[in-house]
Amino acid sequence: MAEGDKDTQSQKMKHRPIVRIGIFLISHSFFVSVVCFTAGIVALLLLPVLAKNTYVSENALMPGSANPMLSSQDVAEADRLVKDMLGLKEKSGEVGKKTPNLIARNMADLGAEVYHHKFHPQINYFHPLDFFSGSSKSGKIPENSSCAVCGINTVGIIRAPRGDGKEAIVLVTPYNPMEIELSEALSVALAYSIISLLTRVTWLAKDIVWLAADSRYGEYVSVAAWLRDYHTPAFGDLGKLDAGMCPEINTLHEQNANAATDRRVNTDFSRAGTMAAALVFKVVNEHEETEKDALTIFAEASNGQMPNLDLINIVNYLAVHRQGLRVKVEKIYALLNSVWLKAVGDILHFIDKVARSINPQWKFAIPLEDYIEGAATLASSMYHQALGLPTGSHGAFRDYQVDAVTLKISSRVSLLNKSARYEFLLRIGRLIEGVIRSINNLLEKFHQSFFLYFLTSPSKFVSVGVYTIAFVLLVVPLPIVAAALYSGDNGWDSDSTNKTNPASKNGLSTTIESWRWLHAAKVVFIVHLWGAIVSLLPYLISRLHGMTPTTSMLSWVSLSICTLLILYQISGSPYLCSGMPQSQHRQWAIMKAVMIAAAAIGLGIMSIINFATAQIGALMVVPMCLMAHPLKYVHRLGRLRALSLMACNLFFGFVGFPPAALLVTRVWSEGCNGVNLGDFWIWLESLWAWNSATYLYLFLVHLPCWVLSLHILFHPC
Amino acid sequence: MEVTMPSRKWAREEGTEKRRGGDLQRVGQKVKAGNGGEGRGRRSAGVGRGEGIRAEAQRGRRITVLQMGQKKWFWVWVTASLFFRLLVIYFPQNLNLGSRPEVATPITSLRRLAEGYWLKQSFMSPYAGSMYHGSPLLLSVLGPLTVKRIEGQPSHLICSLLFLLADFVTAMLILAIGQKLQLAYRQSLKALKVSTSEILSAGDIAALIYLWNPLTIVTCVGYSTSPIENLMIILTLYGACSRLAPLAAFGWVISMHLSLYPAILIIPVILLVGYGPDAPPRKLFLKRNFGTDGNDPSNLSCYQGNEVATENMLPIRPFLWKPVLHFIFWAIIWSVYVLVLCSISLKQYGGLWEMFKRTHGFILTVEDLSPNIGVLWYFFAEVFNFFRGFFLIVFHVNILFMILPLAVRLNHRPCFLAFAYILISSMLKSYPSVGDSALYLGLLGLFINELADMQFSFFLFCGYVGVSLLSPVMHNLWIWRGTGNANFYFATGIAYACLQIILVVESIGAMLNHDRVLRKKSTACP
Secondary structure (H helix, E strand, O other), rough: OOOHHHHHHHHHOOOOOHHHHHHHHHHHHHHHHHHHHHHHHHHHHHHHHHHHOOOOOOHHHOOOOOOOOOOOOHHHHHHHHHHHHHHHHHHOOOOHHHHHHHHHHHHHHHEEEEEEEEOOOOOOOOOHHOOOOOOOOOOOOOOOOOOOOOOEEEEEOOOOOOOOEEEEEEEEEEEEOOOOOHHHHHHHHHHHHHHHOOOOOOOOOOOEEEEEEEEEOOHHHHHHHHHHHHOOOOOOOOOOHHHHOOOOOOHHHHHHHHHHHHHOOOOOOOOEEEEEEEEEEEOOOOOOOOOOOOOEOOOOHHHHHHOOOOOOOOHHHHHHOOOOOEEOOOOHHHHHHHHHHHHHHHHHHHHHHHHHHHOOOOOOOOOHHHHHHHHHHHHHHHHHHHHHHOOHHHHHHHOOEEEEEEEEEOOOOOOOOOOHHHHHHHHHHHHHHHHHHHHOOOOOOOOOOOOOOOEEEEOOEEEEEHHHHHHHHHHHHHHHHHHHOOOOOOOOEEEEEEOOOOOHOOOOOOOHHOOHHHHHHHHHHHHHHHHHHHHHHHHHHHOOOOOHHHHHHHHHHHHHHHHHHHHHHHHHHOOOOOOOOOOOOHHHHHHHHHHHHHHHHHHHHHHOHHHHHHHHHHHHHHHHHHHOHHHHHHHHHOHHHHHHHHHHHHHHHHOOHHHHHHHHHHHHOOOOOOOOOOOHHHHOOOOOOOOHHHHHHHHHHHHHHHHHHHHHHHOOO | OOOOHHHHHHHHHHHHHHHHOOHHHHHHHHHHHHHOOOOOOOHOOOOOOOOOHHHHHHHHHHHHHHHHHHHHHHHHHHHHHHHHHHHHHHHHHHOOOOHHOOOOOOOOEEHHHHHHHHHHHOOOOOOHHHOOOOOOOHHHHHHHHHHHHOOOOOOOHHHHHHHHHHHHHHHHHHHHHHHHHHHHHHHHHHHHHOOOOOOHHHHHHHHHHHHHHHHHHHHHHHOOOHHHHHHHHHHHHHHHHHHHHHHHHHHHHHHHHHHHHHHHHHHHHHHHHHHOOOOOOOOHHHHHHHOOOOOOOOOOOOOOOOOOOOOOOOEEEEEEEHHHHHHHHHHHHHHHHHHHHHHHHHHHHHHHHHHHOHHHHHHHOOOOOOOOOHEEEEEHOOHHHHHHHHHHHHHHHHHHHHHHHHHOOOOOOHHHHHHHHHHHHHHHHOOOOOHHHHHHHHHHHHHHHOOOOOOOOHHHHHHHHHHHHHHHHHHHHHHHOOOHHHHHHHHHHHHHHHHHHHHHHHHHHHHHHHHHHHHHHHHHHH
16 A cells, blocks of 8 residues: 655655555556456356366275175165065054164164164254354254154164274265155165175274164254264263153053164164264155266355365266266256357357467367356356355264265166166165275375365366466455555546645644544444344344244344444444545545455455355455445546446445345346245345354445445445 | 752653643743742743743643543543443353463463462462463462352353453553653653644543454453453553652563563663653754754744743753662562562472473473464474474574664653564564454554554554454364364464564654654754
């Protein structure tokens, strides 16, 4: 920030080169920011092209180096279990209890340590501070929860013959015991067949934990509850777990009937070492008519965290090269037919052609279909990371630094056919066996490969070093423009450059020139404080009963506006004009500088917490902040510039408001009908229920920036 | 003795000045200063010195009215800050500040102190197990408070209230120091015949900065003993400013005993006691006295009052050895006293040697390598063991290297020198916390008039905001999520250190620049 250039003497002095570069950048801030912003968007569009092929980075993994051992006999056993489970459903009675017992009995038959884990579904409270308080998800159980509402996880542990019991691999099969379906039974049976193999193998070095998760209250809840209890050490009677809170209410005849098995089923919680990795797999019954079975990988955990890329790599490698499956990751299908994406792809092709005509060695374009597919996948990857909600129960593991993925497997043929089912089970079982064998070879936790990446296809990724460029290019204009505005050389108006220096003439300055940003900083601080208060208001509103989403939303908006007005009452008007009539810098420019600096800090910090949020937010916040210009002074610019500037300002002023942005996207994607005000409330409720940092970003960075830009639009001086 | 008479009087009058207040007396004093006698300004003010004094008096009255309103707001804000602290003290569980490495270091953590107290209660050495590294005196004072619980209240409530009180007292002492500095500043400006439009009341601003600084608040409610350490350092400065040798010596000895680094404050304290509070360079006064020595009437015109009565002699303040010796004497007494108390307290547990090894030795040898906002932990985690001794010396000598040049350059501004020392030591100390930066940022407010033209103030502000938000995020990324690593957190430590370097360079630069401007104006005036 070259504020020292006021002195006429120092102007004559030769600046050091780095200072001169800084002054050059600042004096051409408009040009620099336009170039940087455009380059940022271009870099973002180029990301699918810049994606690299994945590779298994950790040598110890050695995927596919051993032949699978899963035999058709194991599969036959599994099929028997499927029949038993489905048969249990047809019989009337307490299916919710009997199915876990059936699974437990079968586990125990295999020689595993078995226990039931009872848990209460947790009510998600509003706690936005959880992100910073370390290990979040403080297990608070509502006092009035009756024992009737609790789920039963069945857990089996195989102790490794060659291990020391300090590490474990977790397999999770979610199923709903109340209404069990063929697909869910199949995923349980799949785990059963793998476990039955693993009890016999000699190479096992890590304990295997099989968690048959009761998903009647949702898949995530059961896994999260089990993990919480797993990682909460119990000392004596003090730390009684969820399981201990419910007295055993088994009826007598049930105890008699299952006496033989119950002796093998423990009641207390047993553990097996730290988790090296976890696999959640579920079979779904949505068979598409393709020539291969399909495997979809879900990896996004809370706040955009991803499992180590090596885990995805080995799954992908074994699925494609050993078992011949078709591996997918999620993509936004709407983008596949998008016209402008095709246009971008065409332009890239054209540039590629031109480049190759100059030098045949240059080759960077990828086929158009690949580009569109990659862009759609990247967009989905980015969207899910930015939202900050986990895409499956693997998200619960990431909170404990365990790498986990969810594998959703769908068959190409109907699973009602017995031989097809056998074949399917064998193939998927061998895949999972191979993955387990690979992880079993692991010497430490996964650390070799990337944690920060976007997937553009199952075998292609964009690493942190590449995608950061796009973000940095987007954000770099902010400090430059802030410095330019602050030093009063903002390239927008000419009259601010011929400045006079009343203050520095009489030496001991009358106005404290160096501290003139204090008033603007006060306004910015108050608006950000308001943002923090607004983000906490739902805590109060959600406590009130009988509120529909629409009324909640309305009360929230009105409370927010009241708070803002009260804050202004206390602190005085945000506009200070009369203070310095001769001040060389206009107040709005300094206010804009401080606002931009605050936005830059906010975006920078958010990019570390959740990169995707910051990336998407920067696309919105950066132009909104840079464009903000008082409408009163717009006419001083040329007519065309004034009009375009005004249009941009109004556009960003509308779209920058989060509910308006959501409304626009809703209308765009679903049409006008069925859009109402409560949608925003529901959407935000999901964000804070999952402790998403995106919520904090919206209200601590985005909303204050929007309010401040509006302030600047209507700034009187 | 006779030669030093005017300045002695001048120094003594500072005490009486405060009681009367207002600008009116100041003129009178200056006039009276040459006349000998006791120099009670009020009586001599009306001896008919002409128009200037009357105008001055009127202005003084106007300012007093203005100040009354400001004073009211000042106290409102002070009370509000205290209430805000009380509010935050009531919700400590949600914030869990006591476990944050930025707030509580191994030296200042109250949880460690409670552990040490527990060890002592069970007849073990409080230093057993490398948990506690603080002073045994603090243990005796704060220890009983840590175990006292009030039903239904958050734990350590009494300690938190004590820290709140410490913060308040610190702010009041800063206010008093600011008033003294402001008085000295005004007098020296008048003596140099430099006119200024307005002098901000630095003491109020500094006290409010200290009270409302988020870092201070975080330290106050974060179960760290830093507020006590800060109080002792400020007490030293206050005692030295008002030339209360016993008080200054007490503060200095205790603060050195608590955290060792304030030991270097002995130089500014001696300068303060010897010369009095901050003033422009002495050379300037000499120049005015002897350069414009003759009866040239033109040099009087630029100053409104009739300065002839002052015998053309401006107050040159020589170094007074007597208060310095007084201070040293008291420092020896207090240190002997503290050592005796410590040895009594640690009689069964290894005595004084054990205490020095576990407190000051622990600070000097950087034994605890758990992350903090400083830069030493990372370095000593990396360094080979056989180089450790060498680099320990290098890092600690870094602080000592800066002492002498700064003392030579800034010897006319001892308070500012103390600020610079505190800033440098908080940058290079082995277990820094945000409590240290809270202290020097508060002190920075004292020099608001002199540092008005400081460069990069906005950049520094943004930097402090950014780093203080980034630090917990990086820590979270490293410790809880596992996607970051130690380098991430250390990077914020480096950024923080860089900010402090810029702050120290810019503030000292601005201060020297201010002196230069003063010289230019005082020589240009006649």
